[in-house]
Amino acid sequence: MLDLTNIRNEFPMLKKNNLVYFDNAATTFKPYKVINAVMDYYENCSVNVHRGDYDLSFQVSNQFDQAREAVAKYLNATSKEIVFTSGASSSLNLVAYGYGQKYLKEGDVILSTEAEHASNILPWFKVSEVTKAKIEYIPLNEEGILSIENFKKAMHDKVKVVTLAQVSNVLGHKVPMKEICKIAHSYGAVVVVDGAQSVPHLKMDVQDLDIDFLAFSAHKMCGPTGVGVLYGKYDLLQATDPFLLGGGSNARFDICGNILLKNAPYKFEAGTPAIEGVLGLKAAVEYLMDIGMEHIEEYEKELNQYFVEKLRPLEHVVIYNPSGTCGIVTFNVKGIFAQDVASYLSSKGFAIRAGNHCAKILIDVIQASETLRASVYFYNTKEEIDAFIQALSEITLEKCIAVVI
Amino acid sequence: MTYFDQNLMRAIIMDHYTNPRNKKLVEDESYKTKHMASESCIDDIYVQSKIEDGVIKDLRFDGVACTISTSSTSIMTALLKNKDIKQAKHIIAQYRAMLNELDYDSELLEEANCFCNLSKQANRIKCGLIGVDAISELIEENEVSNDEQ
Numbered sequence A: 001m002l003d004l005t006n007i008r009n010e011f012p013m014l015k016k017n018n019l020v021y022f023d024n025a026a027t028t029f030k031p032y033k034v035i036n037a038v039m040d041y042y043e044n045c046s047v048n049v050h051r052g053d054y055d056l057s058f059q060v061s062n063q064f065d066q067a068r069e070a071v072a073k074y075l076n077a078t079s080k081e082i083v084f085t086s087g088a089s090s091s092l093n094l095v096a097y098g099y100g101q102k103y104l105k106e107g108d109v110i111l112s113t114e115a116e117h118a119s120n121i122l123p124w125f126k127v128s129e130v131t132k133a134k135i136e137y138i139p140l141n142e143e144g145i146l147s148i149e150n151f152k153k154a155m156h157d158k159v160k161v162v163t164l165a166q167v168s169n170v171l172g173h174k175v176p177m178k179e180i181c182k183i184a185h186s187y188g189a190v191v192v193v194d195g196a197q198s199v200p201h202l203k204m205d206v207q208d209l210d211i212d213f214l215a216f217s218a219h220k221m222c223g224p225t226g227v228g229v230l231y232g233k234y235d236l237l238q239a240t241d242p243f244l245l246g247g248g249s250n251a252r253f254d255i256c257g258n259i260l261l262k263n264a265p266y267k268f269e270a271g272t273p274a275i276e277g278v279l280g281l282k283a284a285v286e287y288l289m290d291i292g293m294e295h296i297e298e299y300e301k302e303l304n305q306y307f308v309e310k311l312r313p314l315e316h317v318v319i320y321n322p323s324g325t326c327g328i329v330t331f332n333v334k335g336i337f338a339q340d341v342a343s344y345l346s347s348k349g350f351a352i353r354a355g356n357h358c359a360k361i362l363i364d365v366i367q368a369s370e371t372l373r374a375s376v377y378f379y380n381t382k383e384e385i386d387a388f389i390q391a392l393s394e395i396t397l398e399k400c401i402a403v404v405i
Numbered sequence B: 001m002t003y004f005d006q007n008l009m010r011a012i013i014m015d016h017y018t019n020p021r022n023k024k025l026v027e028d029e030s031y032k033t034k035h036m037a038s039e040s041c042i043d044d045i046y047v048q049s050k051i052e053d054g055v056i057k058d059l060r061f062d063g064v065a066c067t068i069s070t071s072s073t074s075i076m077t078a079l080l081k082n083k084d085i086k087q088a089k090h091i092i093a094q095y096r097a098m099l100n101e102l103d104y105d106s107e108l109l110e111e112a113n114c115f116c117n118l119s120k121q122a123n124r125i126k127c128g129l130i131g132v133d134a135i136s137e138l139i140e141e142n143e144v145s146n147d148e149q
């Protein structure tokens, strides 16, 4: 069981505001531990990381290395497999351009779904355009779920890259990643996992799942914005080209243009990194591991089920993912446009998102172009859900207009 | 009649949202079409105009949008239909001034006066502008094409 009172006391955003925040799929609040880590860097050790010609730089470089180790521990990886990036989007672009574009050729296939976030499909559009490799989509079932049967049917010898979100940002369904990796590997394909919505919520074990590449953002897991991670199996990272070149990524270069790159992960980290962001991410993963990802996962599942159970009796509400488990509830209020519902709820102190969430699936599979998304994190409570349901049960079109005019 | 009673303002919006005027596109070469897909929200509407001899002969729209976007587009298409370009531009300028909390001639805005408080909701002002932005662009494009001829 989580100690919610204690947990909520650690988040200034939860203490100060009366806001009920259900937009955690977009970004999350930060505990003092993370905020203090960022401040500590600026207040006490605000120097660059470069192996120390002086003590302070040496200390900060050590902290930076420890951050890599902390993230590796969080994923059950080794620290040389952890590349710091500016976020999930940049990690996914790095794999697409540095690996996909380097090795794919005409006749090859990139296998994905129509439910991907733009950041995990647009880079592959570009790779497909340049390499002439084709993108194919695994059909989803009528609930928008990716089944292992459909994956098996879609898999074939030409598939060289499988790129999938482990948890969809639209419907919150978790895909059976371990089986997918096993099958993909039996065909010799590499599996790229968009972990933006899974790594913050689930106990991750990249070795057990046998994932090849994994991308995620710190800000969706209590960490700072502007920093993220690309995990890659070491030999795959070594085989990947950097996206940026510059200071810190090369061992030496000469005037004739010969460049000797460092080994992974350093060859990917040209330029001064977001040092405070990386140190903040270290604090975030330590914070999450202290609570225990198993506990977080279990509690969020419970919250998710509670949410759906309370929402279901409301006759004016349609739920699109009643069987979801990962904290994302996607729904609509019949007869009221999603944006109007979100505005009304905002006037009552609830933050949820109205949108089409960058994915085509909603139109094709669910026949609704706009939806509302409520996404919880481990610091949310059943009481907040109760208050939300109360506000939602009272909503009318007239009230939606009255909060504006 | 005054439009400044809050209940009346809400009733007008409700009426135009549930029973929008001019909400049907036509397939007709003499119409020009503008697609407005907002980057900051999820509204997605099309506006059509038929402008001849300096007069807005017809205005139509369709699409999915929130209460404020739909009702404001409905009201403005009804208000601007059959106006000549000069009048239409003047009315649009009054409407924009109202949403920007500047001086404006409320007489000219008729039902559109129901948005006189919209300026207080900074994040919804754009909903009140999506339709007139499309109409303004259609008017401008018509003027440019007339100049070219």
Ligand SMILES: Cc1ncc(COP(=O)(O)O)c(C=O)c1O
Residues within 6 Å of the ligand: A025, A026, A087, A088, A089, A090, A117, A119, A120, A165, A167, A168, A169, A194, A196, A197, A217
């Ligand atoms: C599934 C998924 N992938 C990728 C991203 C991109 O993350 P970021 O914007 O932090 O780069 C998001 C963020 O919304 C997401 O939900």
